[in-house]
Amino acid sequence: MPYTTNDIRRVEEKWQKYWAVNKTFQARELPGKEKYYVLEMFPYPSGKIHMGHVRNYTICDVIARYKSQRGFNVLHPMGYDAFGQPAENAAIKRNTSPAEWTYKCIADMRAGLRQMGFSYDWDRELATCDESYYKWNQWLFIQMYEKGLAYKKGSAVNWCPSCATTLANEEVINGACWRCKSEVVQKDLEQWYLKITQYSESLLADLQKLPNWPARVIAMQENWIGKSYGADIFFKVKGREDTITVFTTRPDTIFGATYVTLAPEHPLALKLSRGTGQEAAVKVFIEKAANTSKSLRMSGDQRKDGVFTGAWAINPVNGREVPVWIGDYVLMGYGTGAIMAVPTHDQRDFEFAREHGLPMVVVIEDAARPGVAPEQMTKAHEDGGVLVNSQQFNGQPNEEAKKNIALWMENNGLGRVAVHWRLRDWLISRQRYWGAPIPMIYCGSCGIVPVPVAQLPVKLPPDAPITGEGGSPLAKVQAFVEVKCPKCGQAARRETDTMATFFDSSWYFLRYCDPHNDQVIFDPAKAAYWMPVDQYVGGIEHAILHLLYSRFFTKFIRDLGLTAVDEPFDRLLTQGMVLKDGEVMSKSRGNVVDPDEVIAKFGADTLRLFILFAAPPEDQLEWNPAGLEGNWRFINRVWNAVETRYVRMPSQTNAAGQALPGAVMDAEDKKLELERNAAIKKVTESMEGGFKFNTAISAVMVLMNAIDKYHAVPGDAGMRAVCLNRAIETVVLLLAPFIPHVAEELWEMMGKVQPGTANPSIAFEPWPVFDEKALVTDTVKIAAQVNGKVRGEFEVPRDADEALLRPLVLADEGVLRHVAGKEIKKFIVIKNKLVSIVV
RNA sequence: GCUGGAGUGGCGGAACGGUAUACGCGUCGGUCUCAAAAACCGAUGUCUUAACGGGCGUGUGGGUUCGAGUCCCACCUCCAGCACCA
Numbered sequence: 001m002p003y004t005t006n007d008i009r010r011v012e013e014k015w016q017k018y019w020a021v022n023k024t025f026q027a028r029e030l031p032g033k034e035k036y037y038v039l040e041m042f043p044y045p046s047g048k049i050h051m052g053h054v055r056n057y058t059i060c061d062v063i064a065r066y067k068s069q070r071g072f073n074v075l076h077p078m079g080y081d082a083f084g085q086p087a088e089n090a091a092i093k094r095n096t097s098p099a100e101w102t103y104k105c106i107a108d109m110r111a112g113l114r115q116m117g118f119s120y121d122w123d124r125e126l127a128t129c130d131e132s133y134y135k136w137n138q139w140l141f142i143q144m145y146e147k148g149l150a151y152k153k154g155s156a157v158n159w160c161p162s163c164a165t166t167l168a169n170e171e172v173i174n175g176a177c178w179r180c181k182s183e184v185v186q187k188d189l190e191q192w193y194l195k196i197t198q199y200s201e202s203l204l205a206d207l208q209k210l211p212n213w214p215a216r217v218i219a220m221q222e223n224w225i226g227k228s229y230g231a232d233i234f235f236k237v238k239g240r241e242d243t244i245t246v247f248t249t250r251p252d253t254i255f256g257a258t259y260v261t262l263a264p265e266h267p268l269a270l271k272l273s274r275g276t277g278q279e280a281a282v283k284v285f286i287e288k289a290a291n292t293s294k295s296l297r298m299s300g301d302q303r304k305d306g307v308f309t310g311a312w313a314i315n316p317v318n319g320r321e322v323p324v325w326i327g328d329y330v331l332m333g334y335g336t337g338a339i340m341a342v343p344t345h346d347q348r349d350f351e352f353a354r355e356h357g358l359p360m361v362v363v364i365e366d367a368a369r370p371g372v373a374p375e376q377m378t379k380a381h382e383d384g385g386v387l388v389n390s391q392q393f394n395g396q397p398n399e400e401a402k403k404n405i406a407l408w409m410e411n412n413g414l415g416r417v418a419v420h421w422r423l424r425d426w427l428i429s430r431q432r433y434w435g436a437p438i439p440m441i442y443c444g445s446c447g448i449v450p451v452p453v454a455q456l457p458v459k460l461p462p463d464a465p466i467t468g469e470g471g472s473p474l475a476k477v478q479a480f481v482e483v484k485c486p487k488c489g490q491a492a493r494r495e496t497d498t499m500a501t502f503f504d505s506s507w508y509f510l511r512y513c514d515p516h517n518d519q520v521i522f523d524p525a526k527a528a529y530w531m532p533v534d535q536y537v538g539g540i541e542h543a544i545l546h547l548l549y550s551r552f553f554t555k556f557i558r559d560l561g562l563t564a565v566d567e568p569f570d571r572l573l574t575q576g577m578v579l580k581d582g583e584v585m586s587k588s589r590g591n592v593v594d595p596d597e598v599i600a601k602f603g604a605d606t607l608r609l610f611i612l613f614a615a616p617p618e619d620q621l622e623w624n625p626a627g628l629e630g631n632w633r634f635i636n637r638v639w640n641a642v643e644t645r646y647v648r649m650p651s652q653t654n655a656a657g658q659a660l661p662g663a664v665m666d667a668e669d670k671k672l673e674l675e676r677n678a679a680i681k682k683v684t685e686s687m688e689g690g691f692k693f694n695t696a697i698s699a700v701m702v703l704m705n706a707i708d709k710y711h712a713v714p715g716d717a718g719m720r721a722v723c724l725n726r727a728i729e730t731v732v733l734l735l736a737p738f739i740p741h742v743a744e745e746l747w748e749m750m751g752k753v754q755p756g757t758a759n760p761s762i763a764f765e766p767w768p769v770f771d772e773k774a775l776v777t778d779t780v781k782i783a784a785q786v787n788g789k790v791r792g793e794f795e796v797p798r799d800a801d802e803a804l805l806r807p808l809v810l811a812d813e814g815v816l817r818h819v820a821g822k823e824i825k826k827f828i829v830i831k832n833k834l835v836s837i838v839v
Numbered sequence: 840g841c842u843g844g845a846g847u848g849g850c851g852g853a854a855c856g857g858u859a860u861a862c863g864c865g866u867c868g869g870u871c872u873c874a875a876a877a878a879c880c881g882a883u884g885u886c887u888u889a890a891c892g893g894g895c896g897u898g899u900g901g902g903u904u905c906g907a908g909u910c911c912c913a914c915c916u917c918c919a920g921c922a923c924c925a
Contacts, residue, residue: 002877002878174922214843214844216842216843218843219842219843219920220842220843220920220921223841223842223921224921226924228924228925230925246925247924247925249924249925250925261925304923327923329923329925330925331924331925333924334924334925338925339925340925341925347923348923348925349925351923352923420925422924540920543920544920613851613862614851614852614863615851615852619845619851619852620918622850622851624850624864626850626865627850627851627863627864629864630864631863634863636878694852694853694862694863695852695853695854695862697862697863698852698853698861698862699861701861701862701863702861702862705862708879781858782858783857783858785905785906787905788904788907814892825905826905827905828906830857830906833857833858834858836857836905838905
């Protein structure tokens with residue numbers, strides 16, 4: 001009987017229930033047993049699971065089950081990143097509450113996850129919107145506040161008008177909100193920040209400790225952290241007390257600095273223009289820049305607008321008086337917000353100087369155009385060369401001069417060696433309801449006072465008015481806002497902003513180690529056992545955001561003494577997207593395939609197998625219904641082999657699985673044993689070499705093809721039965737991580753599963769081992785090449801040498817055709833592979 | 840522009856410097872059937888040939904090597920991320 005649609009329901013439900021009732025995948029600390037922590041990026045509960053989730057979690061599930069069969073003590077938890085704005089939007093739209101909507105979504109997702117047969121330890125399930133979780137968010141925030149890592153400051157911030165809230169730099173993608181794609185504007189607000197920049201150096205340096213992260217993620221983080229070496233240089237303003245400090249990575253070009261440019265937001269911008277006659281023009285320019293959105297200012301034609309301040313500054317190295325300009329291409333948020341302009345050696349400065357008629361001096365000789373005059377240049381010479389017009393530094397290669405000039409300036413008080421970072425502190429306050437309240441109190445006499453830890457959690461009031469129209473909803477809940485100052489007891493006000501949800505997800509992997517602890521954030525001993533996460537799997541969209549924040553939090557929590565790990569995720573796999581018709585599956589495109597429908601027709605195992613087989617996990621996956629049917633057919637072939645052949649074969653092995661005495665393998669038996677061992681080897685190598693599930697599965701298919709060709713039928717005894725049964729057992733064991741329901745069922749049909757025993761599931765059956773000796777055959781097939789082209793094929797004894805091969809090969813008709821009448825210059829033998837003849 | 844990655848049959852994709860295209864899909868042919876579906880068996884890079892064979896084939900052009908999809912050099916194209924970061 002083939003595996004039918006009826007069987008799918010029966011089998012999958014049976015084993016899902018079995019795993020749940022027996023808590024098959026419950027993890028506990030087992031000192032002395034090697035642990036393996038596999039984790040997927042937990043989902044935002046927005047409805048049912050979609051194909052992207054299915055792919056992500058299937059990858060993790062295979063890893064978890066494989067590692068379990070390899071004898072590891074596996075931790076594979078699941079939870080929900082449950083705070084966030086969509087819940088508020090849904091609440092408004094559906095006239096419900098964010099909590100109600102979120103818990104409904106969680107229930108739907110949980111059902112979907114169970115249907116897929118994922119091997120989670122359900123006892124560790126958590127949701128970040130539970131008080132028991134966000135209490136520890138608040139605790140962490142207070143720890144940060146007390147260490148000076150959480151602070152409040154007023155500054156220009158990213159504001160999404162559509163979401164009516166602030167955003168972190170990492171949440172602004174191409175000038176737009178990462179969530180709703182609306183254009184982000186700048187707004188001056190007082191907000192809470194986390195001092196991630198305190199860890200800039202180690203966040204950058206420790207990327208070296210992550211050799212098993214994808215190169216592009218490492219590169220993206222490096223770029224984002226953005227360490228630049230160079231110098232701060234002091235330009236005194238002529239006739240004033242003010243000094244403009246500029247940052248440059250090219251101190252070697254300082255003698256070519258012919259003007260200075262300030263960002264429009266620079267505090268000296270307006271001040272320096274006072275009394276110069278340029279004040280009005282400067283004012284207009286600054287206002288115009290302020291009213292132009294950042295994305296507009298940074299995009300478009302990139303023409304470089306600017307205005308002269310009327311002030312002059314002194315180039316400290318040569319005393320040259322240089323004009324001070326304001327330019328919209330200078331960013332206040334990077335370096336010092338002011339630059340020295342070297343138009344001959346920086347393309348942006350070149351364009352600005354041409355636009356505004358500013359002077360230029362060549363200081364690095366272009367080897368291709370020696371002695372070129374600035375007027376003849378059509379673009380800046382940004383490459384290297386030796387210095388000219390640079391006093392005592394003339395003739396030095398510019399890379400050397402970089403260091404020499406910076407040091408010389410530092411020694412003479414003209415500047416200093418400096419490092420600047422692109423990374424900025426993390427703005428985490430959000431003017432939204434559905435998040436963890438920031439546990440701070442404002443007192444008229446005591447100032448900012450943290451909520452005492454004993455009073456945590458600061459609970460989210462269930463009755464806040466959610467309108468989506470801006471302003472923190474919590475500010476409208478009097479009973480929430482009004483509070484007594486914990487220090488002096490006078491009337492005070494609570495902070496009404498909530499935390500960015502990336503705060504919640506920055507440490508959940510630690511909470512999984514001890515998810516129900518209500519005394520401490522987690523038991524350090526438990527974290528010491530499980531951490532770090534051995535394999536993390538998720539989407540590339542978190543390459544910076546979540547992965548950078550989590551690294552930061554881990555370092556902070558390490559510094560609190562709660563964990564010893566420097567990095568939370570040892571290995572990272574970024575899975576590819578699921579496409580249909582060449583496009584990402586999405587509701588708006590209307591090209592989604594509902595996992596439920598696929599499961600109903602083919603079962604979860606077929607869906608899993610298809611997803612794993614159709615592409616390597618990192619690659620994009622094109623949905624292919626025909627491919628799905630192919631995988632369904634394959635499962636059926638395995639099922640049939642067990643049902644119609646295995647269970648009807650007499651067992652011809654002893655208790656240890658060895659053949660009975662006297663049985664001898666013939667050539668065909670040996671062939672099958674070879675295929676069986678080769679399959680184990682190939683699958684194992686595919687798994688160990690970076691989870692190449694597609695090649696692992698194909699290797700099992702090859703073995704299955706060999707089994708189908710093997711001449712053993714029910715009733716055969718002796719070696720036929722031994723080899724066939726052994727091969728089929730191997731197939732089922734190798735497939736168990738991929739198609740767990742069917743594997744459990746077949747294992748049971750084969751009389752192997754004994755519920756209640758030490759190995760209550762095929763997930764704990766030891767992974768098959770291969771015998772290198774079985775892979776060695778008496779004869780091998782080799783190829784013969786003539787001048788690099790294959791001209792013949794030979795079956796020869798293993799390890800045959802030239803003395804044996806030469807006459808054999810040279811007698812071959814196909815080889816002779818290309819050798820006859822020519823001189824053999826070389827005869828190369830690559831043992832057991834080929835011979836190569838050069839004529 | 841910078842950074843990272845990728846270019847292999849009709850398609851998804853395999854290939855420790857050693858017989859390119861494993862495995863699967865699709866297609867074609869066959870078995871079974873009254874028929875169809877399912878299942879099973881076989882063929883399937885391309886050009887040429889009656890056939891045996893032969894030529895050409897991993898984005899392009901060079902190079903190293905007995906031998907290159909794989910290593911080196913120079914390009915081209917595509918994807919992704921960052922982008923006036925001084």
